[in-house]
Each structure stands twice: as C-alpha cells, then as structure tokens.
Amino acid sequence: MNSEIVDHGLQPERTLMSWFRTYFLLIIVSFVLLFVSAKLDLLLFKLAALCLIVFTILSLILQIKRFKHYSPDSNTVNQEEVVTKVSLSCCVALMSLVYAVFLLMKIVSS
Numbered sequence: 802m803n804s805e806i807v808d809h810g811l812q813p814e815r816t817l818m819s820w821f822r823t824y825f826l827l828i829i830v831s832f833v834l835l836f837v838s839a840k841l842d843l844l845l846f847k848l849a850a851l852c853l854i855v856f857t858i859l860s861l862i863l864q865i866k867r868f869k870h871y872s873p874d875s876n877t878v879n880q881e882e883v884v885t886k887v888s889l890s891c892c893v894a895l896m897s898l899v900y901a902v903f904l905l906m907k908i909v910s911s
Contacts, residue, residue, distance in 0.1 A: 853892055
C-alpha cells in the first residue's frame with residue numbers, strides 16, 4: 802500500500818496569519834471610529850463604523866471557511882476568494898471615504 806504524505810508547507814498558515822492581522826487591524830480601526838463618532842456625535846461616522854465592523858466580521862468568516870480546505874491547484878480562484886477580497890476592498894474604501902468626509906468637514910468648518 803503506497804500512502805503518500807503530502808506536506809503543504811507553512812504558506813497556508815502564514816497567509817492565514819496575515820489575513821487575521823489585517824482583520825484585527827480593521828476591527829480596531831472600526832472601534833476607534835465608533836468611539837470618535839460617539840464623542841463627536843456624528844451619525845454618519847457611527848453608521849460607517851458599524852458597517853465596517855459587519856463587513857470585517859463577514860469577511861473574516863469567509864476567510865476562515867476558505868482556509869479550511871486545501872486546493873491542490875494553487876492557480877484556481879474560487880468564488881469565496883473573490884467575495885472575501887471584494888469585501889476587504891469595500892472595507893478599505895469605506896474607511897477612506899469616511900476619512901475624506903472627515904477632512905472635508907474640518908476644512909469647511911475652519
């Protein structure tokens with residue numbers, strides 16, 4: 802009986818750890834934004850922070866689901882990867898938009 806032991810290396814673990822760091826940072830920034838919006842009493846920032854938290858948690862769940870199975874073909878991109886990366890891009894775009902609105906509000910108020 803020929804049983805072959807396959808070693809996938811540490812790449813999946815390193816990639817998963819880097820994704821977790823990214824999501825951890827997004828959650829921290831979301832809560833900072835939520836805290837600042839509560840202090841400044843800005844409804845737009847509160848909504849943006851809550852949306853960012855929801856996007857980040859959903860993306861993290863998809864990422865965990867994606868890394869539970871190993872794809873033998875590393876060139877294959879499945880739907881979960883696309884959704885995860887698009888949702889992460891939406892999070893970054895939302896943070897950028899909120900920051901731009903904040904800067905515009907400061908310029909207009911001064």
